[in-house]
Structure formats: structure tokens, C-alpha cells
Amino acid sequence: MTDATLNAAPNLRRMQDNYLELVRRKRMYGGLILIIFISVLVSGFMLADHRNAGGFWDGILNIGSFPSEVVSEAWANRANLPGLMWAAIPSLIETVNIALASTLVGALMGGVFALLATRGLARWPRLIGLFRRVMDTLRAFPEIVIALVLIYILGPGPVPAMIAIALHTGGALGKLFSEVAENADLKPVEGLQSVGASWIQRMVLGVVPQVAPNWLSYALLRFEINIRASAILGFVGSGGIGYELKTSMQWGQGKYDQVVAIFLVLFITIVIVDQVSSYFRDKLVKGH
Amino acid sequence: MAAVDAVAAGDVLPAVNKLLLRKRMIAFGVPAAITAYFIYIFFAFDFLGLAERARMDNAQILMSDFISHKTHVTRDNRSGAMDVSIEGEAKGQYPDGLLPEWVTMTGDVTQVTLPDGHGVTFTGRDRVSYVHPGYGTVDIVLVDGKVQLTTPDGQVPDWINASETRVSLTTESGRLSVTRARTEVFRYSYGWELFFFTLDSPFYGKSFGEIVGLAISGDRVDPAQSNIANIVGSVWNNAMWRHGDVLWAIFETILMAFLGTMSAALVTLPLAFLAASNFTPFVAVRQVARRLFDFVRGVDGLIWTIILSRAFGPGPMTGALAIAITDVGSFGKIFSEALENVDNKQIEGLASTGAKPALRYRFGVIPQIMPVLLSQVLYYLESNTRSATVIGAITGGGIGLLLTQAISTQKDWEEVSYYIVLILLMVMAMDSLSGWLRGKLIKGDDGGH
Missing domain, CATH: 1.20.5 (Single alpha-helices involved in coiled-coils or other helix-helix interfaces)
Known part of the structure; x- marks a missing residue:
């Protein structure tokens, strides 16, 4: 069949x-x-x-030896830990400040770049390509490159790290912001234009309220990333808790309790920032 | 009707007023808070002190090194021996019989021509004179181990810095410095010196056309090897720029990013099933997997890098493992969220045909999450190329190491700028590669298999 x-x-x-x-x-x-x-x-x-x-x-067989050496020494001196953690707070504040300030500067920069580089919103439509290239370049620079060059000019401290992270953040957020702004409703902008609003007024009153939740959520995500970046840049050469960690690591045995204290402070901070930021991001993106 | 409206308005009005007040507070409060925070940062980061500490002369050195190089003409004042070298480095030294066209040596008189009519004449081993067209001839003589300066008008202008042990002249055209031990002239020229061929190469000083001509001609410059091999070898082994080593370092950096990202993705995929609530009904297992991801993410790449570099020593393997471990945390979160969002209908459909769990996952789940997975992996690959530069600086591998080494010498800024250009090109290339692959794999893929 x-x-x-x-x-x-x-x-x-x-x-x-x-x-x-x-x-x-x-x-x-x-x-x-x-x-x-x-x-x-x-x-x-x-x-x-x-x-x-x-x-x-x-290496894989020795991977535990360094952490166990550190932890055992810190455990022997565990009475010192609270004091050492407290002592690490000022440098932690510096690291958080670097991250926060650079996120703010970067977000402001990114916002301006995004509006200037989005079709339909741009102040000078012919320069859209130029602003996009500027953002691409800013994004492509690894933070460490800018930070190390700035340390040579400005001397060690938090400012080179802040500028380096801010520039990179500006480029990275600019791209994300511009993708959000592309989907913004143009009717409020046209309405504002019909009553004679200037470009800045149109953007601040017509576009920013629409995109603010998404922009804020991206900026918070960036803040999580920047806390880590600022700790790493400290380790490579400028200020904050990364630098403290490096000096106490280089001291080696005898300061491992300090290493553990700094590590704990950094770990707790990162976990708290991640949790708080993801709570607010959820709230911002899902409405309530 | 009117009464109802009035009641409603009476109820609503305070709420509306409150809302408007809140909006107004936010409109003024947020900028005010940001401004206050910046003022605090201004003092906390000591911006005022920074203005004093900033070394603008360093910035100037840096900028001029980025676009130009200098050639040193040096006389050892004890032996009278002359030496011409680029950047004062042994590997940039002009061999005997080869001199730049602006240096002439006749007997014990050496004439150095500087731009704009300036010039320097070395005579014997104790005498040097600088000709400044707008000022006159400045003579410097060494007498009994002291440096004596004679200017045309008997004054010392502000571009000359003179003491008994050291005299230095700085003009737009160059620099002359005289100490007891040596007399040195710097002549600045644009461009990066000896970028392709060093002075000892037979191809030095030839134009591009001549090089191409030599490359295709049959007459061998060096009988032992063909001209093309010789040219490529000369550039690759350039002692000044070490192109070969630099390109290896770039390759190592990309290798670190590639190995780290891919192995993290491969390790995380099975673990992510354990952390997804729709695939792992056991709360305990799920919690363990999730906390593991949280822990790895919280500990942060910096710490993993330090621990690993203690165990594995410096090199690309350490960097790759550090990237891999850090990314396991991020991928774990992203993958398990993607898994929780899969549509159950496809899995049920497969189950109804009698498919075993492995087949159900292969044809019901993987095709659904593949686009998310691929785009995230490619995005991380691009971003990890940047991280690999930083991690290389910490563990000691790849272009990050070369960059930090060049910066710490504080004088090879032309090499620093070369590395920066290469890093930028590398990141941009990886960016477009990952974007291209993303478009190709995700759009051209009808469902992922």
C-alpha cells in the first residue's frame, strides 16, 4: 500500500x-x-x-596554596579583622567616589552625545556621523591606557582614574542611550517646537522624560561595572582600595590579615551595589 | 452632576497638587544634589592641588614624542669621540661612515645644521659654538673642567641656562647642553624614526618605490635569502620597534579574550540549567548554583587575577583563566535567566513524540536560547579584548604588559602611542567582527540549528 x-x-x-x-x-x-x-x-x-x-x-595543583596561606594567617589574626576593615573604609569611599563621579560625568556626556547622534533629534543632523565616531573612539579606549598616560601628567591620585573611566563610560552609555532615544515618540518634541521651544528645551522637556527610566537603568548597570573598574585601576596605579590591596599584597606575609580585610570590604560593597542596583533597575524597567 | 464634578475635583486637587509639587522638587532637587556631589568631589579629590601638581612639561614631552623624534649628536668631552644616534639609544646609533645629511665632519670640526638658520659647530674636544640668526654666536668653552659661556652682548638671555658645571640652550630649532663630561645637541624631526628599517638594514633610507623594485627584482642584496624575505625579516625584527614581539603580544591578548570567553561559555551552559527554576525543581541545588554564580561575580576579576597569577605565573594562560572565571559569574546569571524564559510548548511537543531529555534539550531548548547566548558571548568577547589589556598589565602578558613597561620608562612615548594605536585598532576590529558575526549567526539562523 x-x-x-x-x-x-x-x-x-x-x-x-x-x-x-x-x-x-x-x-x-x-x-x-x-x-x-x-x-x-x-x-x-x-x-x-x-x-x-x-x-x-x-598551577591547578597549587591554586589553593596562596588563598589558604592568606586565609590561615588571617584566621590566626582574626581579632584584627574588624579594625582593619574599618581602616579600609576611607580608601573604599575613594573607590566608590571614583566610580560614582565618573558614572555621573559619563552619563551626562553620554546623554548629550546620544541626543546629538540620534536621527530625528540631532541638533546638527549633518554631524551625526561625527558624534558617532567620537563615541566609538571613546568606547574603544581601554580605561587603563588613558589612566596611565594621565598619571604621568597629573601624578598619582583619584583624578586620572576618574577621567579615564568617565571617558569610556561616556562612549559606552552614549551608544546605549542613543538606541533608547531612537525609539522615543517625536510628538512631544514636535509639539514643543510648534510653540517655539529651543533645541535644549525640546530635549529636556520632550525627550528626556520619555527615556529617563531606561537611561537610568543603563547608568546603574554601568555603575556596577565602574566600581570594579575603579578597583582595578587602583591596583594598576592610582588611588583607592585597589592601591591599598596592592601595597598590602606586596608586603606579603604578615599583612595577609589586611589583604583579607580589604577583600571582604570590596566583596561586600560589590554585592550590595549589585543587589541595590538590580532592584532599582527592575523597578525602572518594569514600571513598578 | 455639577456637584459630583466638584466633589471629584475637590478630592483630586490635593493629589494633583502633591504630584506637581513632587515633580517640581525632583526637577530642582536632582540637579542640586548632583551639583552638591560634584562640589564635594572637587574638594575630596583635591582638584585645587591637582592644578599645582600637574606637570604640563610632561604633557609637552608626551605630545612632542607622539609626533616627532629627536636625534642626538654627542661629543665625549674627554676623548673627543663623536656619536650620532636616534633618541640616544645604542640600537639607533649611526654606524661609521653613515651620517644624517645635516651633520658634516671634517677633521676635528663637526658641523650640525638645525632648522631656521640655526647651527652648532663642535671644534676639538673643548669648544662648541651655537649660531642663533636673531642673536649672534654663543661660544662655550671648557676650561679646567669648568663650562665658560660667552654671549655676543655679555648678557644671558632667558633661553640659556648657565652655571659653572652646565650650560643648556633651548630654542625652537633644537637643544644644546654642555657639561664637563659631554656636549650634546638634540635635533627634532617629525614622524616615528626607523619605523620600518633600522640603520643597520640594507634597506634603510630607500623610498617605497625602491623597496618594491628590490622586492620584485632578482638581484639579491643578501645572497643568503631572497629580497622579500630579507625585507619582511628586517621589518619584523626591527630592534627599535620590535614589530614581531608587538604583534605577538596583540595576538596573545586576543587569544586570552577568545579562550577566556569561550571556555567560560562552555563551562557555564550546563551549570545554568542547574540554576534555572524550570529545569531544576530542587531548591537546594538551584540555590547552590545561584550562590556560586553570585560569589564568582562578587569576588571580581581583580581578585581572581591575583589568585591565578600566584598559581600559574605570568602569561596568557593566567589571563585567559582569569577572564574565564570572571565571566562564569556573568554568563551564569544571563544564561539561567534566558533558560527561565524559554517557551515550554516546544519541549512538550518533543516530549509527546517520545524524545528523551537529552534530545528535548537539544531540539527544544538550545534553539530557543541560542540567539541570546551567541549575542551575549560575542558581546563579551569584544568587551573582554579590552579587559585582556588590563589583565595583561596585572598578570604580565600580552600588549598590556608592553604598554605598562613602555609607560614606566617615561621616555618611550612614541612606543606608547604605537601601542595605543594598535590597541584601538584591535578593539575596533574585534568590535566589528563580533557585530558582523552576531548579524550573520542570529539573522541567518532559522531557529538555531
Whole structure:
């Protein structure tokens, strides 16, 4: 019966064969890509292992030795921890200040750039491309590059880190902000224009209220990122808790209780900021 | 009817007024708070002191190094030996018999021509004179180990800095400094010096056309190897710029980002199922997986980098592992949220055909989350290229290490700017690559398999 039907419809059979052939080919390509990907990954790891100072297998066995050394010493001196954590608060405040100030400056910059680079809103529509390129360039600079060059000119301290993070934030937020602003309703802007509002008034009264929740939510996310960046930049060379961590690490044995205290303070801060920021982001994006 | 309206208005009015008051408070309060915070930052970060501490002369050195280089003409005042070298470095030294066209040596007189009619003449081992077209000839002589300055009008103008042990002249055209031990002239020229060929290369000083001509001609400059190999080798092993090492470092940085991102994604995918509420009914397992992700994220890349670099030593492997561990936390959160949002209908449909769990996941779940996964992984790959620069600076690997080394010498700013340009190109290339792949994989992919 089945045979008879199929014979009666050789077309259907050919289609079936073709379909299976296509599926097979697709699977084969998929498998090939997977094999290539995995071999690139494995050979990459072998190359990285080869160029590393210590080998992978030596390292993986020793991975616990440094943390356990640190923790055991800190545990022996655990009575010092609260005092040391308290002593780390001023440098923590500096790190948080770097992150907050640079997020604010970056968000203000990003907002202006976004409005200038969004089609339909731009003050000078011909310069949209230029402002986009500026944002791309700002975003492409790793913070460390700007920070290290500024440290040479301005001397060590929180300001080079702040400027470096702010510039990068300006570029990164500018792009995200502009994507939000593209979806803004233009009717309020046109309404304001019809009563003779200037460009700044149109933006502040017509666009910003529409985009504010999303912009704020992106800015909060950026603040989470910037806290980490500011700790890392401190470690590489300017101010804040990262610098404290570096000096106490370089001291080595005898100051491991301080290392643990700084680590705890940083960890708690990051967790709190993450939780608070994600609570507010949820609220902002979902309405209530 | 009118009464109802009045009642309603009477009820609503205070609420409206309150709302308007609140809006007005926000409109003024938020800018005021931000301004107050900036004032606080202004004092907390000591911006006033910064203006004094800022080294604008450093900024000037930096800017001029970015676009120009200097050649030193040095005389050892004890032996009288002359030495011409670029940036005063041994690897930039002009070999015997080769001199820049603005230096002439005849007997024990060396003439250095500077731009705008300025010039310096070295005579013997104790005499040097600087010709300033707008001022006259300044003579400097070494007598009994002291530096004596003679100016045409007997005064010392403000561009000359003179003491018994040291005299230095700084003009727009160059610099001359004389101490007991040596006499040195700096001549500035635009561009990055010896970028392609160093002075000892047979191709130094040839134009682009000549190089191309040599590359395609059969006559070998060096009989041992073909001209193309020789040219490429000369550039690759350039002692001044170390192009080979630099490109390796860039490659290492990209390798770190690639290995870190991909291995993090591969490790996280199975773990994310454990953290998603619709796949793991056991609260305890879910909580453990989620807290693990939170912990990894909270500890932060900096700490992981430090711990790993203690265990593995400096190098790209350490950087890759640090990126991988940091990203496991972020990916865990993103992947498990994506998994919680999958549509159950497709899975149920597969289950109704008798598919086993592995097949249900493969054909029911993976295709749904693949676009989210891929776009996040590619986004992180791009952002990790930047992080790999920073992590390289901490662990000691890749372009980050070269950059920090060059900055800490505080004089090789042309190399710093070269590295910065390369880093920017690398980040932009990775940015467009990841954007292109994202468009290709996600749009051209009907459902992910």
C-alpha cells in the first residue's frame, strides 16, 4: 500500500530524499564547525600554556596554596579583622567616589552625545556621523591606557582614574542611550517646537522624560561595572582600595590579615551595589 | 452632576497638587544634589592641588614624542669621540661612515645644521659654538673642567641656562647642553624614526618605490635569502620597534579574550540549567548554583587575577583563566535567566513524540536560547579584548604588559602611542567582527540549528 502510494508519487519521494540530504549536509557542516572550533580552542590553550611562565597542571595543583596561606594567617589574626576593615573604609569611599563621579560625568556626556547622534533629534543632523565616531573612539579606549598616560601628567591620585573611566563610560552609555532615544515618540518634541521651544528645551522637556527610566537603568548597570573598574585601576596605579590591596599584597606575609580585610570590604560593597542596583533597575524597567 | 464634578475635583486637587509639587522638587532637587556631589568631589579629590601638581612639561614631552623624534649628536668631552644616534639609544646609533645629511665632519670640526638658520659647530674636544640668526654666536668653552659661556652682548638671555658645571640652550630649532663630561645637541624631526628599517638594514633610507623594485627584482642584496624575505625579516625584527614581539603580544591578548570567553561559555551552559527554576525543581541545588554564580561575580576579576597569577605565573594562560572565571559569574546569571524564559510548548511537543531529555534539550531548548547566548558571548568577547589589556598589565602578558613597561620608562612615548594605536585598532576590529558575526549567526539562523 505504502509502496504503491510512493510509486504513484515519485515527486514526493524525491522531495523526501532531497530534504534528508539537506539535513545531513547541515549536520555535517555543523559538526565540522564544531570540530574546528574545538580544535582551535584546544590548540589555543596549548599555545597559551606553552607561553605561560608556569604550566597549567603545576598551577591547578597549587591554586589553593596562596588563598589558604592568606586565609590561615588571617584566621590566626582574626581579632584584627574588624579594625582593619574599618581602616579600609576611607580608601573604599575613594573607590566608590571614583566610580560614582565618573558614572555621573559619563552619563551626562553620554546623554548629550546620544541626543546629538540620534536621527530625528540631532541638533546638527549633518554631524551625526561625527558624534558617532567620537563615541566609538571613546568606547574603544581601554580605561587603563588613558589612566596611565594621565598619571604621568597629573601624578598619582583619584583624578586620572576618574577621567579615564568617565571617558569610556561616556562612549559606552552614549551608544546605549542613543538606541533608547531612537525609539522615543517625536510628538512631544514636535509639539514643543510648534510653540517655539529651543533645541535644549525640546530635549529636556520632550525627550528626556520619555527615556529617563531606561537611561537610568543603563547608568546603574554601568555603575556596577565602574566600581570594579575603579578597583582595578587602583591596583594598576592610582588611588583607592585597589592601591591599598596592592601595597598590602606586596608586603606579603604578615599583612595577609589586611589583604583579607580589604577583600571582604570590596566583596561586600560589590554585592550590595549589585543587589541595590538590580532592584532599582527592575523597578525602572518594569514600571513598578 | 455639577456637584459630583466638584466633589471629584475637590478630592483630586490635593493629589494633583502633591504630584506637581513632587515633580517640581525632583526637577530642582536632582540637579542640586548632583551639583552638591560634584562640589564635594572637587574638594575630596583635591582638584585645587591637582592644578599645582600637574606637570604640563610632561604633557609637552608626551605630545612632542607622539609626533616627532629627536636625534642626538654627542661629543665625549674627554676623548673627543663623536656619536650620532636616534633618541640616544645604542640600537639607533649611526654606524661609521653613515651620517644624517645635516651633520658634516671634517677633521676635528663637526658641523650640525638645525632648522631656521640655526647651527652648532663642535671644534676639538673643548669648544662648541651655537649660531642663533636673531642673536649672534654663543661660544662655550671648557676650561679646567669648568663650562665658560660667552654671549655676543655679555648678557644671558632667558633661553640659556648657565652655571659653572652646565650650560643648556633651548630654542625652537633644537637643544644644546654642555657639561664637563659631554656636549650634546638634540635635533627634532617629525614622524616615528626607523619605523620600518633600522640603520643597520640594507634597506634603510630607500623610498617605497625602491623597496618594491628590490622586492620584485632578482638581484639579491643578501645572497643568503631572497629580497622579500630579507625585507619582511628586517621589518619584523626591527630592534627599535620590535614589530614581531608587538604583534605577538596583540595576538596573545586576543587569544586570552577568545579562550577566556569561550571556555567560560562552555563551562557555564550546563551549570545554568542547574540554576534555572524550570529545569531544576530542587531548591537546594538551584540555590547552590545561584550562590556560586553570585560569589564568582562578587569576588571580581581583580581578585581572581591575583589568585591565578600566584598559581600559574605570568602569561596568557593566567589571563585567559582569569577572564574565564570572571565571566562564569556573568554568563551564569544571563544564561539561567534566558533558560527561565524559554517557551515550554516546544519541549512538550518533543516530549509527546517520545524524545528523551537529552534530545528535548537539544531540539527544544538550545534553539530557543541560542540567539541570546551567541549575542551575549560575542558581546563579551569584544568587551573582554579590552579587559585582556588590563589583565595583561596585572598578570604580565600580552600588549598590556608592553604598554605598562613602555609607560614606566617615561621616555618611550612614541612606543606608547604605537601601542595605543594598535590597541584601538584591535578593539575596533574585534568590535566589528563580533557585530558582523552576531548579524550573520542570529539573522541567518532559522531557529538555531
